Amino acid sequence: MLEISKRFHDLFGRGPEVIAAAPGRVNLIGEHIDYSDGFVLPFAISDTTVVAIAKRSDNLIRIASVQKRTDIMEMQLGELAPYQGESWARYALGVLWVLGVDTGVEVLINGRVPLGAGLSSSAALECAVATAVNHLFEMGKSLPELARATQKAENDYVGVPCGIMDQSVSLMAHPGSALLLDCRDLTSEHIPFLIAPQGLELLIIDTQAHHKLVDGGYAERRASCEKAVAELGITSLRNISVAEYAARQSELDPVTYIRGFHAVTEMKRVLDAVEALKSNNFTRLGELLNQSHRSLRDDYTVSCPELNLAVDTALAQGALGARMVGGGFGGSAIALIRTDHVKRCQGAITKAFAEANFKAPRFFTSLPSAGAHVIPN
Numbered sequence: 001m002l003e004i005s006k007r008f009h010d011l012f013g014r015g016p017e018v019i020a021a022a023p024g025r026v027n028l029i030g031e032h033i034d035y036s037d038g039f040v041l042p043f044a045i046s047d048t049t050v051v052a053i054a055k056r057s058d059n060l061i062r063i064a065s066v067q068k069r070t071d072i073m074e075m076q077l078g079e080l081a082p083y084q085g086e087s088w089a090r091y092a093l094g095v096l097w098v099l100g101v102d103t104g105v106e107v108l109i110n111g112r113v114p115l116g117a118g119l120s121s122s123a124a125l126e127c128a129v130a131t132a133v134n135h136l137f138e139m140g141k142s143l144p145e146l147a148r149a150t151q152k153a154e155n156d157y158v159g160v161p162c163g164i165m166d167q168s169v170s171l172m173a174h175p176g177s178a179l180l181l182d183c184r185d186l187t188s189e190h191i192p193f194l195i196a197p198q199g200l201e202l203l204i205i206d207t208q209a210h211h212k213l214v215d216g217g218y219a220e221r222r223a224s225c226e227k228a229v230a231e232l233g234i235t236s237l238r239n240i241s242v243a244e245y246a247a248r249q250s251e252l253d254p255v256t257y258i259r260g261f262h263a264v265t266e267m268k269r270v271l272d273a274v275e276a277l278k279s280n281n282f283t284r285l286g287e288l289l290n291q292s293h294r295s296l297r298d299d300y301t302v303s304c305p306e307l308n309l310a311v312d313t314a315l316a317q318g319a320l321g322a323r324m325v326g327g328g329f330g331g332s333a334i335a336l337i338r339t340d341h342v343k344r345c346q347g348a349i350t351k352a353f354a355e356a357n358f359k360a361p362r363f364f365t366s367l368p369s370a371g372a373h374v375i376p377n
């Protein structure tokens, strides 16, 4: 019997009906452009959140987490409503709310995606719940439909104005590939991302930094991109070339202009990165990662000293490229680096962090892994 089935049984006195897992993600390139209709190129990491679920015959919702042993969160179906405090269960409740579940359920969550590392543990939880509910209630929803539903849960129930990237890749990823996702219509292409045979690794550096700007800073950047679109009278930043955007600089205030400039240049870098991957040109991929970091640091201003130190130290250790990933103001950076340099690079980053009096960083590596799936019970 699966460990989660056993625990479900211990907690709720019977076995689950459906078990589903969904992964966290790392974004190779295409940062802060999912909400501007851009292309992004994330992949799923091997760490997943697993959810076990069973229907009840009444309207009670009971949610427990392996990580929060003593807590069972209980709520009546009719009480599901947005913005109800900070409970860890709100990501799961939001998904039940948005999918319009019509009977009570028991849910057990085993979250194995590192929390607070910028690896989308919240999207993993939402997508595992959505996959399990879709299966249990035979809703027949497609992956893009589940992506939109889970994003809505996070936007409208939890109250975080995130884009669609994290949920999409958690649902749609294939092993061995990065997901080229068109955030305008959620069409996608799986781009092989096999770096081990090239003697390369993608080191994930969790800076363990969480700066307060995270929430307000994200919403403010998003608002700047919307302002640029409105003032230029275009339908989205996707629909303007870098040259055309630059030619219209005088129509925007400096902050709006430079933030939009990040978006239009990042969209181009994603397509260039796909070309680089398709031709196995990892030197070029590294350059694009570096350009992306500089744009996020200097133009979009969402980096922070810890992320910059991780990136600079990795480059000094011979990484082909490195950049911050995710929303910024903390969380993780990635470095594309030769496998035989990884240990040395980790040591140098740990030392540099200690010298700067930063919290000790954590390191992960992960091959591109599978998206959400039901696990045979």
Ligand code: GLA
Pocket: 030, 031, 032, 033, 034, 035, 162, 163, 164, 165, 166, 326, 327, 328
């Ligand atoms: C967070 C959001 C995503 C995306 C990234 C930045 O992870 O959840 O939607 O906007 O930041 O690329």
